[in-house]
Every structure is written in C-alpha cells, then in structure tokens.
Amino acid sequence: MKAVVCEKYGPPDSLVVKDLPSPRAGKGEVVISVKAASINFPDVLIIENKYQFKPPLPFSPGSELAGVIKEVGEGVSAWKAGDRVMAFTTYGAFSEEVKVEATRLCRMPAKMSFEEGAAFVLTYGTSDHALRDRAALAAGETLLVLGAAGGVGVAAIEIGKALGARVIACASSDEKLAVCREHGADATINYASEDLRERIKALTEGRGPDVVYDAVGGSYTELAFRSIAWRGRLLVVGFAAGEIPKLPLNLALLKGASVVGVFWGDFGKREPKEFAQSLRQIAAWYEQGKVKPHVSQTFPLARAAEALKLMAARKVKGKVVLTVS
Numbered sequence: 001m002k003a004v005v006c007e008k009y010g011p012p013d014s015l016v017v018k019d020l021p022s023p024r025a026g027k028g029e030v031v032i033s034v035k036a037a038s039i040n041f042p043d044v045l046i047i048e049n050k051y052q053f054k055p056p057l058p059f060s061p062g063s064e065l066a067g068v069i070k071e072v073g074e075g076v077s078a079w080k081a082g083d084r085v086m087a088f089t090t091y092g093a094f095s096e097e098v099k100v101e102a103t104r105l106c107r108m109p110a111k112m113s114f115e116e117g118a119a120f121v122l123t124y125g126t127s128d129h130a131l132r133d134r135a136a137l138a139a140g141e142t143l144l145v146l147g148a149a150g151g152v153g154v155a156a157i158e159i160g161k162a163l164g165a166r167v168i169a170c171a172s173s174d175e176k177l178a179v180c181r182e183h184g185a186d187a188t189i190n191y192a193s194e195d196l197r198e199r200i201k202a203l204t205e206g207r208g209p210d211v212v213y214d215a216v217g218g219s220y221t222e223l224a225f226r227s228i229a230w231r232g233r234l235l236v237v238g239f240a241a242g243e244i245p246k247l248p249l250n251l252a253l254l255k256g257a258s259v260v261g262v263f264w265g266d267f268g269k270r271e272p273k274e275f276a277q278s279l280r281q282i283a284a285w286y287e288q289g290k291v292k293p294h295v296s297q298t299f300p301l302a303r304a305a306e307a308l309k310l311m312a313a314r315k316v317k318g319k320v321v322l323t324v325s
Helices: 041-047 114-118 121-134 151-162 174-182 196-203 220-226 250-255 264-270 272-287 301-312
Strands: 002-005 016-019 029-038 064-072 084-088 097-101 105-107 142-146 166-171 187-190 211-214 233-236 258-261 295-300 319-323
Touching (some): 002 301, 029 084, 029 114, 041 301, 064 097, 064 114, 105 272, 114 295, 121 151, 121 211, 121 272, 142 151, 151 174, 151 211, 151 272, 166 196, 174 187, 187 196, 196 220, 220 233, 220 250, 295 301, 301 319
Parallel strands (some): 166 187, 211 233, 295 319
Antiparallel strands (some): 002 016, 029 064, 084 105
16 A cells, blocks of 8 residues: 655655555554545644654654545454544554554544545544533634634634634635635634734724634734633644744733633543544534535645645645545
8 A cells, every 4th residue: 555654754845655565453443445634734743753742753644534444353343344434543644544443433424525524523623622622612702713714723613603602713814714704704804914902802892702712823822812801711722833822821810811721632532421422513513514624625645745835834724635546
C-alpha cells in the first residue's frame, strides 16, 4: 500500500510517498481501507516536531479519515468487514490502509460522503465538547468565534446556531467571512481590516460576547478577552496563529470570567461515556441537516504536501481533504 511518510522532521515538502506493507489487525483493532483523509492544523505541527504528541520516526501523518473496514481483529464484535466508518487516529491517516483501535471508530450516516466523513469527527467533536460541555453555551447567549472560517470554526458556528446562540464570526478576509455567513453566522468581523474591540462593542451594544471560541491565539486572544461579557467564558482551543498568548489575570477578575481549556483528545480517553454521547449528538445534528462539513478543496493522496502547505499558510476555508482511490 502507498502512504505519505515523515522520515525526518521538517516542512511539508520533506514528506515522501512510499510503498509500505499492509497492516494487520491485532486484538481490539480493525484495518480500514481509507477513502478520504482530512488535513488539520496539528498535522502541520506534528511533522515539524512542534506538537505535544511526538510519534517515533518514521510515521505517516494524518489524524482523521473515512473508509471501509477491511479486516477486524480478535475481540471486535461491534464492527465487520464492509462497514463504512469514520476514525480519528492522531497520526497514520495519510495512507491507503490504516490500523485503528476499534474504540476510535464512528459509524458514518448513510447519506454522508467519504469526503464529508473525513472532515467531520475531529472538528465537530472538538466544537461540541467546547461549546456544550466546557462552556455550557445556552440559547440566547452570544458566541464569538475567532478563526471562524477554519474547520473547527465552521463547526462552532453551526453548533452555536443549533444551540440557539447568536454567533459573531471573525476571520481575516471578506472571502472567508462569506463562508461563515453561508454556515449561519449572524454577524461578522474582518479582524485584518477592522478594529476587533470596537466591532465587538458595536455588535453587542457594549455588553460583549458570553463565550469566545479561540482556535487562533496570538494577539487576538487578549483583545477578545478584554471585550468579554460578565461571567464570560474564553475557550482555549488552539493556536493557529503560532503564538501562545499570555493573559493578564486581572481581566478574569474584573469580568468574573473564566479561561477554559479544550483538549478533545484527552476528553475521549478520560470520559468515554460522555465522549460517545457527544459523537451521537453531532451525528444526529448531521442527520437533521443542522451541521454539514465545508470541504473547500480535495487533493489526491500523492499531493498531501501541497494541501499541508495551504494549511500552514492559513489559506484553508473549512476543510481540505485527501482522496484515496
């Protein structure tokens, strides 16, 4: 089978495509014939040795995929060969076949394409955990989404609307903000050309947002937190801007506000029942038409480096997906 391989840490152009032996399913595992795999920002970090999880070299990157089960291992009774599934893997998805623990599988809704399936679990799972669990976002509250045109950002917009919130989407271009409006954003802010704090003030009549969803970091975090409402919640989701911000803690005191971490990967390991419930909820929203992944581009597996460079340059709208023939 063919796989995209990271043999040494470096930029996307350092990746190679190689023929590797097909994996075999061990106890509690399945082998999936991959049909599509999506690009996520941690994939850029992991090949540059900048991510908190560091797989041993060589490895295939890729953390999210959709495909068909080829083989099931000992002790796996809930799945069979031929089942259409989505899976999250941390690494290994950029290959024609991948071995996955059966506990990391989700059944694909019947009407979902493989491209949508590859773009679904991580982004919508992260945003559901962030908004429903960590922030307890309620109907009638205002949600501000930074980096709203990215994969998790689009998911946050749609889930915020499903929960009955008013959603303000922030992104760096008018083209990206058009995508946000297509997915339900009530108002938008171009933080490359507009004063973020002044626009937040105008759009919330000076009150500020109840919840800030921050997958960007950098200079925008403090600006948004200074604008947050009384009892507001700042969700720390990621640092796509590349800089981990530092916050003056007196801001939390003055607003009675909370800084709340969102670590979806460990949520799945530590709270499996709640994690499973979250996956059921996002699948139900998909079936009801309330959420739908925005797949802006597809590339064949051999062009994975090109897709990763788009992600590194923050030029992705929604999700970019690799297709596997």
